[in-house]
Every structure is written in structure tokens, then in C-alpha cells.
Amino acid sequence: MNYKLLHIFRNTPFGRETFLQSLYFCKTINAFPLAYIPRSDKFLLYFSNDAVQVDLDHSYLTSPDTAKSNAEKLFEEMGTKPMFYEPKNFTASSLPDISTNFDYLCCPRSVSDMSSKIGLGHIGPRVRRIIKHATFPVLITSPVFKPWKSISVFFGGSKNALTALTLGLKIALASGLPLDIYTLLEKQDEAYYRELIEKEGLDEPVTQLSRQWFFYEKAHFDTMLYDVPHNSLIVLGAYGHGIIKDLLLGSKMEQIQSTVMNNLLITGPHCSMSLQ
Amino acid sequence: MSTLKKGYSILYQWLFHRDDRLLLIIAGSVAGICSGLAAVALRLSLQTVLEWLHPFRHYGWAFVLPAVGALLSSLYLEKIAREGAGHGVPEVIYAVSRYGGLLRFRSSYSRLISSFLTIGSGGSAGPEAPVVMSGSAIGSNIAKFLSLNERQRITLVGCGTAGAIASIFNAPIAGLVFAIEVILGEWKFVNIIPIAIAAVAGAEVSQAIIPEQVIFNHQTFQVGLLDILPSLCLALVTALVSVVFTKTLQQSGKIARTSSFPLWVRAVFGGCIVGTIGIFMPVVLGEGYHFIQEMISGTFSLGVFITFVAVFAKIFATAMTLGWGGSGGIFAPCLVIGSLTGIVFHKFLLILLPSVGCAREGAYALLGMTGIISGVMQAPLTGIFLIVEITGGYEMTLPLIVVSSISSTMSHYIEPASFYFKDLIERGQFLRPGTDARILSDLNISELIETRYTKVSGNMVFREFIEIIKTSRQNFFPVIDDRTNEYKGMVKISAIRKYVLDPGMYDMIFLSQIMDTEVMTVSLENDLQEVLEIMDINGMETIPVVEHDRFVGMISKTRILDLYRRELIVQTSAH
Numbered sequence: 001m002n003y004k005l006l007h008i009f010r011n012t013p014f015g016r017e018t019f020l021q022s023l024y025f026c027k028t029i030n031a032f033p034l035a036y037i038p039r040s041d042k043f044l045l046y047f048s049n050d051a052v053q054v055d056l057d058h059s060y061l062t063s064p065d066t067a068k069s070n071a072e073k074l075f076e077e078m079g080t081k082p083m084f085y086e087p088k089n090f091t092a093s094s095l096p097d098i099s100t101n102f103d104y105l106c107c108p109r110s111v112s113d114m115s116s117k118i119g120l121g122h123i124g125p126r127v128r129r130i131i132k133h134a135t136f137p138v139l140i141t142s143p144v145f146k147p148w149k150s151i152s153v154f155f156g157g158s159k160n161a162l163t164a165l166t167l168g169l170k171i172a173l174a175s176g177l178p179l180d181i182y183t184l185l186e187k188q189d190e191a192y193y194r195e196l197i198e199k200e201g202l203d204e205p206v207t208q209l210s211r212q213w214f215f216y217e218k219a220h221f222d223t224m225l226y227d228v229p230h231n232s233l234i235v236l237g238a239y240g241h242g243i244i245k246d247l248l249l250g251s252k253m254e255q256i257q258s259t260v261m262n263n264l265l266i267t268g269p270h271c272s273m274s275l276q
Numbered sequence: 277m278s279t280l281k282k283g284y285s286i287l288y289q290w291l292f293h294r295d296d297r298l299l300l301i302i303a304g305s306v307a308g309i310c311s312g313l314a315a316v317a318l319r320l321s322l323q324t325v326l327e328w329l330h331p332f333r334h335y336g337w338a339f340v341l342p343a344v345g346a347l348l349s350s351l352y353l354e355k356i357a358r359e360g361a362g363h364g365v366p367e368v369i370y371a372v373s374r375y376g377g378l379l380r381f382r383s384s385y386s387r388l389i390s391s392f393l394t395i396g397s398g399g400s401a402g403p404e405a406p407v408v409m410s411g412s413a414i415g416s417n418i419a420k421f422l423s424l425n426e427r428q429r430i431t432l433v434g435c436g437t438a439g440a441i442a443s444i445f446n447a448p449i450a451g452l453v454f455a456i457e458v459i460l461g462e463w464k465f466v467n468i469i470p471i472a473i474a475a476v477a478g479a480e481v482s483q484a485i486i487p488e489q490v491i492f493n494h495q496t497f498q499v500g501l502l503d504i505l506p507s508l509c510l511a512l513v514t515a516l517v518s519v520v521f522t523k524t525l526q527q528s529g530k531i532a533r534t535s536s537f538p539l540w541v542r543a544v545f546g547g548c549i550v551g552t553i554g555i556f557m558p559v560v561l562g563e564g565y566h567f568i569q570e571m572i573s574g575t576f577s578l579g580v581f582i583t584f585v586a587v588f589a590k591i592f593a594t595a596m597t598l599g600w601g602g603s604g605g606i607f608a609p610c611l612v613i614g615s616l617t618g619i620v621f622h623k624f625l626l627i628l629l630p631s632v633g634c635a636r637e638g639a640y641a642l643l644g645m646t647g648i649i650s651g652v653m654q655a656p657l658t659g660i661f662l663i664v665e666i667t668g669g670y671e672m673t674l675p676l677i678v679v680s681s682i683s684s685t686m687s688h689y690i691e692p693a694s695f696y697f698k699d700l701i702e703r704g705q706f707l708r709p710g711t712d713a714r715i716l717s718d719l720n721i722s723e724l725i726e727t728r729y730t731k732v733s734g735n736m737v738f739r740e741f742i743e744i745i746k747t748s749r750q751n752f753f754p755v756i757d758d759r760t761n762e763y764k765g766m767v768k769i770s771a772i773r774k775y776v777l778d779p780g781m782y783d784m785i786f787l788s789q790i791m792d793t794e795v796m797t798v799s800l801e802n803d804l805q806e807v808l809e810i811m812d813i814n815g816m817e818t819i820p821v822v823e824h825d826r827f828v829g830m831i832s833k834t835r836i837l838d839l840y841r842r843e844l845i846v847q848t849s850a851h
Binding site: 002004032041042044046049050051053055081083088089090091092093095097101 | 423803
């Protein structure tokens with residue numbers, strides 16, 4: 001299949017790291033990376049029930065005259081044909097509409113804040129809204145380019161988690177890399193989760209493609225995070241709650257992303273996935 | 277408890293799911309009330325700040341006031357709200373035609389604040405477009421909150437628009453007509469009822485909060501048949517003025533955009549120019565409602581020459597405000613320019629024919645307003661109903677219709693696109709429901725692609741291929757590279773007859789030798805109009821879709837026609 005990943009290119013050393021990560025992701029799963037070099041500090045993403053305006057910080061517009069050639073060099077370094085995305089439609093002259101017709105989107109942890117904040121484990125509100133409405137998975141890269149050698153799926157039994165598991169299996173199939181599943185036993189026992197995937201018809205691919213399925217008691221959440229290999233791509237489902245809901249109810253995604261520095265591949269509530 | 281729950285569920289299904297009219301009426305009323313409140317808030321705050329600044333206007337330094345307002349407005353829009361530039365109304369039309377009325381939440385307040393700063397300081401602009409933007413965004417976000425579908429969301433955008441216009445002018449019918457004629461572009465029964473109710477709700481909000489503050493007092497005019505001929509002439513004049521106004525606005529914006537100065541510098545420059553004109557001619561400042569009232573009631577005291585100059589001064593001041601970084605709409609400037617034009621025309625008429633028994637100059641001010649609104653927006657019904665409602669001048673309906681229809685027709689001859697639509701037409705984004713462009717843009721290219729095609733290898737011997745085509749109904753076979761999976765070309769059944777009829781060749785040729793490598797291809801990035809153009813130019817009935825050198829599928833004209841008809845039925849059905 002012709003899977004496409006959209007990357008918003010930032011012409012800075014930090015941007016180079018995230019772009020390399022996107023290129024590596026595409027190369028590993030045999031997808032096509034498309035780089036968008038922004039010409040204004042904002043753009044719009046129109047999803048089926050929301051229009052998300054992404055306000056970029058000024059580092060995205062650094063040295064616009066060298067941005068394309070720098071991106072091309074990185075494409076070449078990874079042995080990938082350079083491909084750039086050009087917006088066709090504009091809501092206003094300085095507000096391009098970016099297509100949401102992609103299979104993956106690469107986001108730093110926060111698109112609107114300076115990269116210095118990212119180390120603080122903060123996921124920006126725009127990234128949350130993108131996750132909430134996107135019909136495609138969102139790749140949130142580690143701050144430094146870090147090739148991953150395995151896939152770790154966090155499976156909690158929800159609908160989103162099932163989508164994430166399907167995506168993990170798909171990535172494992174495309175990349176040939178080993179897949180591990182991590183489950184935190186909150187209210188149910190091991191058998192419940194095994195029955196669940198059997199009901200969803202995922203038992204066979206899980207048996208074929210996964211290396212190991214780890215179960216942890218609820219209290220051992222931090223241990224589980226520590227056990228995830230540092231060079232593994234973490235795949236998880238998220239609801240894309242706003243900050244207020246997260247503060248009230250807590251957010252696993254927030255906890256995970258602020259604790260581990262791995263690359264994260266997140267499926268939101270509108271993301272659907274099949275193994276075919 | 278479960279019976280109660282079941283009962284509630286049945287009631288909910290019956291009220292809202294079986295037929296969504298009640299849902300749209302309730303949600304539309306809420307949108308109308310909220311947008312009405314937004315309009316009232318802007319009107320009251322503008323009135324307060326204009327009154328507060330009035331004593332300072334006669335000082336020499338007062339020319340900087342519009343510059344300060346435009347500076348703050350541009351900085352707010354650019355740095356705080358981070359809105360793209362634009363007047364607002366084209367953005368709403370674009371969202372309706374392209375994205376099912378999806379508007380950002382920030383649009384529900386950002387233009388209100390920026391236009392308050394611009395108009396309140398004396399910039400020549402109107403508060404109507406900002407409240408339309410705000411009302412539409414409120415409607416869109418209510419629809420988002422209720423998870424409504426695209427059609428329902430568009431109706432609520434119309435409700436927000438109607439509520440805003442109805443509230444600011446206390447004119448519910450004009451609100452309804454503007455929402456349908458300008459924003460939605462389609463008269464559908466299912467839209468009209470919720471939008472009408474939203475318009476009434478918006479007007480009632482305005483009446484309830486500020487009952488004593490009617491923008492224009494109702495006047496009675498004696499208009500007879502003698503006024504019809506002058507009305508025809510006035511219609512031609514207003515058509516010309518409309519075209520001059522539209523062109524000046526566009527040129528001003530273009531010149532401003534070519535300058536390398538940042539937006540705030542441009543806004544300050546434009547504001548200083550407006551402020552300087554305003555010292556000599558205060559009629560150009562602000563939204564100008566006060567002067568319109570004077571002109572309608574016949575107390576406007578400027579002479580014919582000064583009034584004539586004021587028409588062009590207002591046009592220039594509005595172009596300098598809106599084109600150079602200020603925020604606001606053209607509705608109120610249209611009313612001011614229209615009434616000034618009407619007054620000038622009436623004065624000239626009396627100079628040329630002193631004994632003619634035509635109506636008072638206030639009546640001609642109203643006719644002028646209708647002429648300019650109809651000419652600039654090319655929305656004749658909005659022009660007629662707005663003026664009839666805001667002035668209560670029902671006896672003027674006949675000349676209003678004459679002026680409105682002729683002005684909009686004549687200006688359409690000279691300038692085919694209205695001010696609101698021109699930019700969208702130039703960008704190819706003016707997509708009204710039921711039009712060819714709209715249907716094609718609504719069809720997703722991925723749903724047109726037929727992917728069930730048997731692919732063949734370039735290394736395949738012709739004999740093997742013969743076996744494949746014996747059992748296949750395909751007329752085209754994409755040739756793929758074995759190693760890289762890349763698309764290489766196409767084998768057309770119609771082009772290989774000579775090899776089929778010669779069995780001696782079966783084991784001697786490979787498909788890579790007979791495939792057609794010159795076949796035009798399209799990608800998923802192309803939109804349907806481009807795809808059809810390529811097919812027409814090359815006389816193709818079917819075209820391969822190739823993405824990143826990989827074969828995706830084929831698009832056929834038959835499939836396009838099939839989906840086109842289905843989409844047309846959806847867009848033109850009563851619902």
C-alpha cells in the first residue's frame with residue numbers, strides 16, 4: 001500500500017532530529033514521507049467535525065531560503081526520494097488548509113511552543129485536538145533521533161487500545177520487527193484480555209507476530225514503563241482529552257509521554273485500523 | 277427507572293432523530309440568541325467608545341486616533357488571535373461551500389474585538405461583517421458541540437448569520453434573506469424555518485436589551501410614479517459607484533500587500549490617512565449611522581459639492597481602513613456611500629428640474645443605500661428588505677425594487693463578481709450547492725478509484741498473458757516491476773490484437789515489449805476537475821492512478837458519472 005506520512009518541517013537542529021525520525025519511520029514500514037515547509041506561522045486542519053488551527057512557533061520559519069535544501073539533504077541521507085507537500089486551498093491568504101488525507105502525521109510533543117518546553121513532558125493543546133479528531137495515527141517523536149528496533153503496544157482493553165494493537169501488528173508486519181504487548185491489570189485478569197482479542201479476531205496475528213505479552217499489577221505502572229526497551233516504538237490509544245479533563249481524571253498518555261522518551265505512535269478515538 | 281430511561285429514549289428518537297426539524301429549530305434559536313447578544317455587545321461598546329472619543333475629534337492630533345485603533349486591531353489579530361487577514365464574510369462562504377460550515381471557535385469573538393478597536397477609534401468600516409463572522413462561528417460551534425452532520429451544521433451557520441444581522445439592524449427578514457442569499461446560496465425549505473426563527477430570536481434579543489436604540493427612525497415618504505424615472509437613473513449611478521467602490525477596495529488591498537512593511541505599519545499608515553480626512557470630513561469616520569439618520573430625516577446640511585466629494589472620500593477612507601490592516605465590514609460604508617449618492621442625485625435633480633414633484637431627499641438616500649448594497653454585494657433581495665425593514669418605508673417598495681434590480685444587474689455587467697465572491701471565484705473556491713464545481717469538489721477521488729485490477733509483470737511471456745485475459749473482463753492491465761513493485765506501463769486489450777492473431781508470437785514477446793508507457797496518469801493529489809481535464813484533453817475513458825510510482829487503481833468516466841448523479845441528487849433534494 002501507498003501509506004503517506006506528513007511531516008511539518010522545522011529548519012532547526014531540533015527539527016532535523018524529528019524529521020530524521022519521520023524518515024526512519026517511513027523507511028522501516030515502507031511508507032512515503034511528505035515534508036511541508038510552512039511559509040506562514042499557522043495553518044488549518046479540517047477534520048470531519050472540527051477545524052483545528054495550528055499556530056506554529058517562529059522556529060518553524062527559520063531561514064526559509066535553506067529549508068528546502070536542508071530537507072532534501074536529509075531525504076537523501078535516508079535514501080528517500082524528496083517529496084514536498086504544497087497546500088492547494090487557503091481559508092485566508094496567510095492561512096493555508098492542510099489536507100487531512102494522510103495515513104500518518106508527525107508531530108513534536110507540542111507544535112505551538114518552543115522546543116525548550118518539550119523536555120518538560122508537556123503535550124500541547126493543539127496536539128491533543130489533532131489526536132482527538134484525526135482519522136490517522138499521530139507519530140510523536142523523541143527529542144533526539146533514535147532508531148527503534150522493536151514495537152511495544154500498550155494494551156488496556158479499550159476500543160482505542162484495540163485500534164492501537166491492530167496498528168502495532170500492522171507495523172510489525174510491515175517492518176518485520178518484534179512486537180511486545182504491555183497490559184496493566186486494573187480491574188480484570190489476564191484471561192479477560194486474551195478473550196477480548198480472541199473476540200476481536202486478533203488472537204491469531206497476536207500469536208504469530210508478538211514476541212511476548214507482559215502483564216503488570218496496577219501498582220507496578222512505573223515498573224512497566226521502565227521495562228519497555230529504550231529503543232522501542234510505543235504504540236498506544238488515547239482519547240485526546242483536553243487539559244482540564246486530564247487534570248480532573250488523569251491521563252495515561254500524559255503520564256507515559258512525560259516518563260518515557262521513546263517515539264510514540266498514538267491512535268485517537270476517530271482512528272480506525274484494519275490488518276488488511 | 278428503566279421504563280423512564282426507555283421513555284426518554286423513545287421521546288428523544290421521535291423528536292430529534294426521526295425528523296431533525298425540531299432539533300434545528302431549538303439549536304438555531306440558541307445560535308440566533310447568542311449571535312444577537314454578540315451583535316448587541318459590539319453595538320453598545322462601539323456607541324460608548326465613539327461617544328467618549330467625540331469631544332477629542334476637533335483637536336489637531338485627533339488624526340492619530342484611527343491609526344492607534346488600527347494598530348491595536350492589527351496587533352490583536354496577528355499576535356493574539358492569530359487570525360488570517362480577511363473581511364470575514366468570504367471566509368464564512370468558503371467554510372460553507374468547502375468544509376460544511378466548519379469554523380474555528382476563536383472566530384466567534386476575535387473579529388468583534390478587532391473591529392471594535394478599528395471602528396471605535398474612527399476607522400471607516402462597519403460592524404456587520406464581524407458580527408456575521410461571529411454569529412456563523414457560534415452556529416458552527418453549537419453544531420460541533422451537538423455532533424451534528426454537515427447539512428445541519430450549515431443550517432446553524434445560517435442561523436448564526438441571520439441572528440447577527442437581525443440583531444444589529446433589528447431587521448429579521450433582512451437577516452433571513454442575507455443568510456440565504458449571500459451565505460448559503462440555496463433556498464431550501466428545511467433551512468428557511470430554523471433560520472427565520474433564529475433571525476427573530478436575534479432581533480428580539482436586541483429589542484429586549486436596547487429597546488430605545490433603533491438605528492434609524494421610521495420615516496414616511498410620499499413616493500409616486502414621478503419618482504420611477506429618476507429611480508432608474510439613480511440605479512445606473514449607484515451601479516457605477518458600486519463598481520468604483522469594489523475596485524478601489526480591491527486595488528487598495530493589492531497595493532498594501534505588495535508593500536514590504538509589516539501589517540501594523542500598514543495599519544498605522546491607513547489609519548493616519550483616514551484620521552486626516554476625518555478632520556475635514558467627519559462623515560467618513562466610524563460606521564456613520566448618525567449621518568445616515570440625518571440624511572434620511574433631511575437634516576444633513578452639507579452642500580451638493582461637498583456631499584459629492586464626501587462620496588469618494590468615504591470610498592477612499594474605507595479602502596484605506598480595510599485594505600491596509602483595519603478590521604470590519606463594508607455593509608455600513610455601503611449604507612453611508614449609498615445615502616450620500618442618493619442625496620447628491622436628489623440635489624442635482626432639483627438643480628436640473630426645479631419644478632419636478634419628486635419625493636424628499638430622505639427617500640433618495642434610502643434608494644441610494646439599496647442601490648449600493650445591491651451593486652456591491654449583488655444581493656438585490658437583501659438590499660430591498662434591509663432598507664424596507666430598518667426604515668419602515670414600505671411605501672417605497674416599488675422604487676426600491678427598481679433601483680435594487682437595475683443596480684445589481686448593471687454592476688454585474690461591469691464587474692461579474694460581487695465583492696464577497698470575487699476573491700473566492702479567482703481562487704476557484706466559489707462552490708455553490710448543486711453547481712458542477714461543487715459536486716466535483718465534494719466527490720472524493722479515492723471513492724472513484726476501482727482497485728480490483730489484476731496486475732501483470734513486465735517479464736511475463738505473452739502466452740501466459742493470453743491465459744489471464746481468457747478469464748478476465750478487464751480491458752486494461754497495469755504492468756508492474758517484479759522487484760520494486762513500481763508501475764511501468766499499461767497493456768490495452770485493444771492495442772494487442774495483432775499479437776493475439778499471431779500464435780507464433782506467443783512465446784517470443786514479453787509484456788514489457790508491448791506495454792504502453794506513454795499513458796497519462798494521475799495521482800491522489802489531483803482533484804477531480806484536473807482528472808477530468810486530463811481525460812478530456814487526451815480523449816481517455818479510463819485513467820490509471822499512480823501514487824509514488826505505485827499503481828493504485830483506475831478511474832473511469834462511467835464511475836464518475838454514476839457518483840456525480842448520486843451527489844447531485846443529495847445536494848438538490850429537499851433535505
